[in-house]
Amino acid sequence: MSVHFKKLALIGIGLIGSSIALAARRHGLVDTIAIATRREETLDEARALALGDIYTLDAAEAVHGADLVILCAPVGAYEALAKAIAPALEPGAILSDVGSVKAHVHKVVGPYVPPNVAFIPGHPLAGTEHSGPGAGFAELFSGRWCVLTPGPEVPQEQTDKLVGFWRAMGSNVECMDAAHHDMVLAITSHVPHLVAYNIVGTVADLEADTKSEVIKFSASGFRDFTRIAASDPVMWRDVFLTNRDAVLEMLGRFLEDLSVLQRAVRTGDGPALEEMFTRTRAIRRSIINAGQETAAADFGRPHEAVPKSEEQR
Numbered sequence: 001m002s003v004h005f006k007k008l009a010l011i012g013i014g015l016i017g018s019s020i021a022l023a024a025r026r027h028g029l030v031d032t033i034a035i036a037t038r039r040e041e042t043l044d045e046a047r048a049l050a051l052g053d054i055y056t057l058d059a060a061e062a063v064h065g066a067d068l069v070i071l072c073a074p075v076g077a078y079e080a081l082a083k084a085i086a087p088a089l090e091p092g093a094i095l096s097d098v099g100s101v102k103a104h105v106h107k108v109v110g111p112y113v114p115p116n117v118a119f120i121p122g123h124p125l126a127g128t129e130h131s132g133p134g135a136g137f138a139e140l141f142s143g144r145w146c147v148l149t150p151g152p153e154v155p156q157e158q159t160d161k162l163v164g165f166w167r168a169m170g171s172n173v174e175c176m177d178a179a180h181h182d183m184v185l186a187i188t189s190h191v192p193h194l195v196a197y198n199i200v201g202t203v204a205d206l207e208a209d210t211k212s213e214v215i216k217f218s219a220s221g222f223r224d225f226t227r228i229a230a231s232d233p234v235m236w237r238d239v240f241l242t243n244r245d246a247v248l249e250m251l252g253r254f255l256e257d258l259s260v261l262q263r264a265v266r267t268g269d270g271p272a273l274e275e276m277f278t279r280t281r282a283i284r285r286s287i288i289n290a291g292q293e294t295a296a297a298d299f300g301r302p303h304e305a306v307p308k309s310e311e312q313r
């Protein structure tokens with residue numbers, strides 16, 4: 001099956017939109033790329049980077065004649081965008097997105113999608129803490145998962161075509177139910193970001209002299225948190241506003257487990273601490289062994305190997 005599209009319309013051109021533009025171009029997946037943004041300056045930046053062929057501030061104009069449309073804006077902007085583009089969508093087109101939550105996307109975009117358009121929401125599980133059109137790179141999706149959540153009404157042929165598009169950009173693709181996606185991502189991505197925002201926020205609230213010491217001596221553990229906590233504030237505001245139930249469910253479990261650790265620290269329960277840390281180390285190893293270690297932030301470095309000394313213990 002051909003995974004080639006005549007015209008790709010990207011609505012929003014930040015980290016993810018620009019990476020799709022670069023990857024689709026590199027792999028020859030599209031003839032024409034139309035880019036729509038809300039602000040003139042963002043459009044100028046995209047033009048200066050030669051990310052597309054058509055640049056417009058009118059999302060409906062961008063989707064005109066497009067056989068693939070991908071929403072690449074913060075999720076909170078989706079409903080207004082869906083309303084604006086719906087009348088201009090081409091019969092037979094695929095409408096997709098890259099948002100970090102999925103049930104909400106079905107809920108707010110779905111009702112606007114004409115019956116002759118295949119609505120296949122998606123989420124590449126790849127990113128960095130950077131944002132804007134200049135942050136993208138063609139290799140971002142390489143070796144990373146992309147989850148698609150087509151509804152039952154979508155023709156299999158259309159889903160297969162979009163699967164092929166993501167595979168051609170280097171992704172592994174899996175289709176799943178939107179609610180399941182949101183529950184899994186709540187614990188693997190959303191709660192970890194909340195924890196990072198919180199720990200870095202705690203430092204920000206420290207008295208000035210203590211804070212400067214923390215910044216001066218921050219070792220790699222804290223630095224890793226600051227990278228995550230530097231992620232786009234608007235994007236993450238929208239994630240927590242639109243995946244509230246799943247995040248609260250996972251946050252509840254997280255807090256219960258944190259209380260157990262707190263108790264172990266307070267009572268000096270060494271075996272309980274060691275047992276917990278041994279289990280978590282095993283998770284890290286299985287992730288590395290599954291080849292998922294290539295964080296975009298350290299793209300290009302070889303996969304981290306588990307040191308022999310650790311394996312033998």
Ligand SMILES: NC(=O)c1ccc[n+]([C@@H]2O[C@H](COP(=O)([O-])OP(=O)(O)OC[C@H]3O[C@@H](n4cnc5c(N)ncnc54)[C@H](O)[C@@H]3O)[C@@H](O)[C@H]2O)c1
Binds near residue numbers: 011015100129232
């Ligand atoms: N950053 C990540 O790590 C990551 C990873 C996977 C998926 N996502 C998802 O991808 C989407 C985009 O994230 P990003 O990291 O590329 O963000 P970004 O901030 O880099 O870019 C967002 C783009 O959307 C545009 N935009 C904002 N509001 C708009 C509006 N009302 N109408 C039209 N355009 C608008 C901005 O101008 C910008 O070009 C989000 O929904 C996010 O949840 C992000």
Ligand SMILES: O=C(O)C(=O)C[C@]1(C(=O)O)C=C[C@@H](O)C=C1
Binds near residue numbers: 124125127188295296
């Ligand atoms: O590496 C990072 O900076 C990311 O946080 C990327 C990350 C993630 O949590 O893994 C962030 C949000 C997305 O929806 C998908 C990927």
